[in-house]
Every structure is written in structure tokens, then in C-alpha cells.
Amino acid sequence: xxxxxxxxxxxxxxxxxxxxxxxxxxxxxxxxxxxxxxxxxxxxxxxxxxxxxxxxxxxxxxxxxxxxxxxxxxxxxxxxxxxxxxxxxxxxxxxxxxxxxxxxxxxxxxxxxxxxxxxxxxxxxxxxxxxxxxxxxxxxxxxxxxxxxxxxxxxxxxxxxxxxxxxxxxxxxxxxxxxxxxxxxxxxxxxxxxxxxxxxxxxxxxxxxxxxxxxxxxxxxxxxxxxxxxxxxxxxxxxxxxxxxxxxxxxxxxxxxxxxxxxxxxxxxxxxxxxxxxxxxxxxxxxxxxxxxxxxxxxxxxxxxxxxxxxxxxxxxxxxxxxxxxxxxxxxxxxxxxxxxxxxxxxxxxxxxxxxxxxxxxxxxxxxxxxxxxxxxxxxxxxxxxxxxxxxxxxxxxxxxxxxxxxxxxxxxxxxxxxxxxxxxxxxxxxxxxxxxxxxxxxxxxxxxxxxxxx
RNA sequence: GGCGACGUGGCCGAAUGGUUAGGCAUGGGCCUGCAAAGCCCCGUAACCGGGUUCGAUUCCCGGCGUCGCCUCCA
Numbered sequence: 001x002x003x004x005x006x007x008x009x010x011x012x013x014x015x016x017x018x019x020x021x022x023x024x025x026x027x028x029x030x031x032x033x034x035x036x037x038x039x040x041x042x043x044x045x046x047x048x049x050x051x052x053x054x055x056x057x058x059x060x061x062x063x064x065x066x067x068x069x070x071x072x073x074x075x076x077x078x079x080x081x082x083x084x085x086x087x088x089x090x091x092x093x094x095x096x097x098x099x100x101x102x103x104x105x106x107x108x109x110x111x112x113x114x115x116x117x118x119x120x121x122x123x124x125x126x127x128x129x130x131x132x133x134x135x136x137x138x139x140x141x142x143x144x145x146x147x148x149x150x151x152x153x154x155x156x157x158x159x160x161x162x163x164x165x166x167x168x169x170x171x172x173x174x175x176x177x178x179x180x181x182x183x184x185x186x187x188x189x190x191x192x193x194x195x196x197x198x199x200x201x202x203x204x205x206x207x208x209x210x211x212x213x214x215x216x217x218x219x220x221x222x223x224x225x226x227x228x229x230x231x232x233x234x235x236x237x238x239x240x241x242x243x244x245x246x247x248x249x250x251x252x253x254x255x256x257x258x259x260x261x262x263x264x265x266x267x268x269x270x271x272x273x274x275x276x277x278x279x280x281x282x283x284x285x286x287x288x289x290x291x292x293x294x295x296x297x298x299x300x301x302x303x304x305x306x307x308x309x310x311x312x313x314x315x316x317x318x319x320x321x322x323x324x325x326x327x328x329x330x331x332x333x334x335x336x337x338x339x340x341x342x343x344x345x346x347x348x349x350x351x352x353x354x355x356x357x358x359x360x361x362x363x364x365x366x367x368x369x370x371x372x373x374x375x376x377x378x379x380x381x382x383x384x385x386x387x388x389x390x391x392x393x394x395x396x397x398x399x400x401x402x403x404x405x406x407x408x409x410x411x412x413x414x415x416x417x418x419x420x421x422x423x424x425x426x427x428x429x430x431x432x433x434x435x436x437x438x439x440x441x442x443x444x445x446x447x448x449x450x451x452x453x454x455x
Numbered sequence: 456g457g458c459g460a461c462g463u464g465g466c467c468g469a470a471u472g473g474u475u476a477g478g479c480a481u482g483g484g485c486c487u488g489c490a491a492a493g494c495c496c497c498g499u500a501a502c503c504g505g506g507u508u509c510g511a512u513u514c515c516c517g518g519c520g521u522c523g524c525c526u527c528c529a
Contacts (some may be wrong), residue, residue, distance in 0.1 A: 002499070035527090037528095039529045041529085043529040072527080140507055156458060156459075157456095157457065157458050160457085162457075180526075206527080228529060230523075232528085232529065235526050236526095236527065237470090238526095242472080258529070260522090260523070261529085262522075294467090295477090297478060298467085299469075302461085302469095304467095304468095310479090311493075312479080314467095315479095316475095317479065352463040358476070360478075371494055371495080371501060374494095421488080429488090430489085433491085442491075443490095444492045444493070445487060
């Protein structure tokens with residue numbers, strides 16, 4: 001049974017499922033107005049790992065993750081670049097899923113778009129209006145948070161404390177709001193802006209409304225888990241929840257938030273603080289698996305430093321695992337099911353708030369034990385451990401590469417190298433070795449003969 | 456100002472009131488004709504000052520420092 005930290009109760013508790021064996025997850029997706037950054041990558045990888053682990057554990061997961069395709073930032077960019085707003089959103093969404101694909105992040109089961117749910121949002125706002133939980137001003141329709149008694153549940157702050165600081169920031173629509181924390185459900189459009197009809201005037205939905213409508217519609221009331229980056233905790237998630245409460249509906253039963261990506265100075269990475277803050281750059285310049293590896297070695301709630309050293313270290317440890325997979329794939333091991341004890345330990349740490357750093361420790365330890373087993377001729381033991389490694393990696397979405405296809409001509413040369421060595425013609429052997437290395441291969445001398453692989 | 460997180464060995468990064476994290480790097484060994492690759496082995500570290508305790512990196516108090524949230528950023 002998975003136990004997971006809950007932002008509301010602030011402790012690790014069992015993740016309950018409305019229907020045992022079926023898990024409904026809502027993940028706040030991107031606003032498509034620019035290239036995805038490392039933070040987006042972390043969030044999606046963290047929940048991809050959660051999803052895969054749950055599925056591996058036999059749970060049927062329905063992951064819903066939206067695309068915010070109407071928003072002020074999209075309109076701003078469209079105006080700035082003088083191009084249609086929906087051209088930007090389509091382009092950015094394509095880039096997004098390309099990056100996700102490269103990272104090995106499974107596509108969510110549902111990908112609702114905000115623009116597809118405008119009617120439902122208007123209906124919901126209508127309900128809030130008729131119950132006096134919302135009111136219109138000159139620039140939009142706002143939720144009256146006084147109708148939400150426990151507003152601040154996720155922020156763990158009461159309203160007065162929230163307002164006492166935060167000082168310099170501009171309060172949106174302040175002039176006519178009843179309370180500074182009231183937030184926009186509907187924004188009236190200016191001429192030329194994308195707009196939809198509503199009883200209160202042409203406009204577009206506020207950010208916080210789409211996720212309530214879509215999550216409740218697709219997953220239903222009281223769905224199991226709502227997640228996203230730590231920065232969404234407040235105000236976004238708080239405000240989503242506020243609307244559900246105002247509607248008299250039960251919302252998410254469990255809240256999960258992942259930590260930030262920070263730069264080497266430990267500062268939150270938001271704009272351009274390093275050279276690889278852009279996710280697209282990262283997956284182009286490095287093995288995309290390295291990012292998953294790096295995140296697996298950090299707890300999801302801790303900040304993670306992404307820098308050259310860290311990525312390099314992950315690339316290296318990944319190469320070691322690949323090498324292991326490759327060697328074992330060629331070792332003609334008997335077919336064995338995974339070592340039960342190893343998997344039990346793996347489940348134990350994973351069920352404890354997705355403790356992937358310890359899960360990785362188990363994987364590395366199992367690799368070491370498999371190596372020792374094969375050295376001492378215990379092929380059955382080795383096979384069971386190796387299968388376990390593959391199962392665990394599979395559960396975490398870590399795909400190990402084994403056995404690149406090597407040109408027949410190269411394999412041929414390797415065999416000639418072996419022949420020369422047997423004949424003790426070391427001059428020829430060395431020459432072939434140099435030749436193969438120059439062609440970009442690592443030449444390994446093993447008891448079973450020379451093996452080559454791409455460097 | 457309010458709320459919260461954190462300060463661990465060369466770097467990254469976990470758990471934990473007393474005994475092994477793990478990764479990467481370094482070092483040693485094995486293998487090899489020599490190499491490389493690979494495998495094995497190795498690390499007593501915990502911001503400072505008090506306190507609780509037989510014993511604290513782990514609990515409490517106080518400093519110092521870093522970071523996050525406090526109206527639209529994953």
C-alpha cells in the first residue's frame with residue numbers, strides 16, 4: 001500500500017482509493033506559451049514515476065493532465081509577436097509532447113484543453129453566482145472567498161497572515177474586489193482578444209477554474225489524488241479547492257506536491273539562471289534518461305540541483321547500468337523470475353512516500369550482487385537478481401540499453417583481433433584495436449572473446 | 456511581517472537516538488601479452504552554541520546561513 005505525504009495533513013499517510021485498485025490522478029499541466037523548462041520536466045517525471053510504479057503494482061491508473069491553452073501569457077505573446085494565439089498554443093503543445101516523449105513520460109490518459117471546457121466553466125460560474133459565492137465587477141467575475149470557511153487549508157495560513165506580507169505585489173483587480181484574495185473566475189476580454197460568450201459578458205475563463213471543472217468531470221467528486229509543483233499549492237490549488245467547496249462538492253482526497261529544480265547556488269530555477277534551464281536543450285544535449293536518473297536519486301519533495309556535474313554523474317551511473325544490462329543479456333542466463341526478497345524491499349521503500357533514492361540504492365546493490373553471483377558461477381542466482389533489476393527499472397520508467405547493433409564488418413574485425421591474439425601476433429591485434437577505437441568503439445577484452453560497443 | 460523547508464564525507468544525495476545508505480569522483484586489488492573496459496574492495500562525514508540522554512548527525516532551545524510560498528510560476 002502506497003503511503004504518500006499529504007500537503008493538507010502534512011504527514012505521510014495511506015493513499016486511499018475510492019475504488020480499490022483504481023487510482024484517479026489529476027496533474028496540473030502546462031500553460032502553452034513557451035518552451036518547457038526543467039521544472040516542468042521534474043513535475044512530469046515525478047508523476048510519471050508514480051504512475052508507472054502504481055501500474056507496476058497492479059493498480060489501474062487514470063491520469064488526467066490538462067493543457068492550459070488560453071491565458072494572459074498566451075495573449076501577451078500573441079500580441080508581442082503579432083501572430084494568432086492558437087498558433088502559439090498548437091506549436092507549444094507539440095514541443096511539449098515531443099519533450100515528454102524524449103523523457104519517456106507516458107502520455108496522460110486524458111489531456112483536456114481549457115478551451116474545450118469553456119461552456120462547462122461558464123455553467124459552473126453561473127452556479128457560483130446563483131449561490132452568491134461569486135460576483136461581477138467591471139473587469140470580470142470573482143469568487144468571494146468568504147464563502148469558503150477553510151480558505152488557506154493548503155497554504156496553511158490564515159487570510160490575515162497571508163495579507164500582512166507579500167507587500168509590494170500588485171493585487172489584481174483590487175479596486176472592486178470585496179476581498180484582496182478574491183480571484184478571477186472569468187475575465188472580460190478587450191477588443192481583439194480571444195473571447196467566449198457568457199451571461200456576464202464576453203471573456204475568457206480564469207486559470208483556476210479549468211482544473212476544477214475538468215478534474216471533477218473526468219475523475220468525479222472526491223477523486224483520489226491531485227498533484228503538481230510546490231508553487232501550485234498556493235494560490236492555484238487553494239483556489240481550485242475553494243471553488244469546489246463553494247459549489248458544495250468534495251474535491252481531491254490527497255494532495256501531492258513536488259519540490260523545485262534549483263540552480264547550483266540553490267536558487268529556484270525559473271528563468272535563465274544556468275545554461276541548461278530549457279528542457280528541450282537538456283534532452284538534445286544529454287541522454288534524456290539522465291534527468292530521470294538524477295531525479296530518481298533525489299526525493300521528490302527535496303529541491304534538486306541540476307548542473308553539469310550532476311548530469312554528468314547521472315550519465316555515468318546510467319552507463320554503468322547499461323553496461324550491466326548488456327553483459328547480462330549476453331551471458332546466456334537461464335530464465336528466472338525476479339528475486340522475491342529484492343522486490344519486497346523495493347516495494348517497501350517505494351510505498352514509503354516514493355523513496356526513490358533508496359529504491360535506486362537497492363537497484364545498485366542488486367547489480368553488484370548479480371555481478372558477484374555470475375563471477376562465482378551461480379547463474380540461477382544471477383538470473384533472478386538480473387530479472388529483479390529489470391523489473392525495478394521498469395517500474396521506475398528507466399529503460400536500460402543493452403546490445404547496440406554493431407556492423408557485421410566491425411564484428412568481423414573483432415574476430416580477427418581475437419585470432420591475432422590467439423596467434424600471439426600482438427602487433428596485428430593492437431593495430432586492429434586502434435582501428436576500432438578510432439572508429440568510435442570501446443574494445444573490451446573478455447574471457448568470452450573481444451566485444452565492441454559504441455563509446 | 457506571516458508560514459514552511461533545509462544546512463551530511465571531494466561533489467550530489469538518503470535513512471537514522473547507539474551498528475552499512477547509494478551514486479559520481481579518488482585510491483587499492485583482480486582480470487589482461489600490454490592496455491582499455493569490466494568486476495571486487497575502500498570512505499566515520501553531519502553550520503555554531505547550549506540542553507535532554509548512558510549515548511545525538513538524528514529530539515528540544517538559541518544563534519548563523521541558504522531557500523521557498525504569501526494573488527495566477529511545475
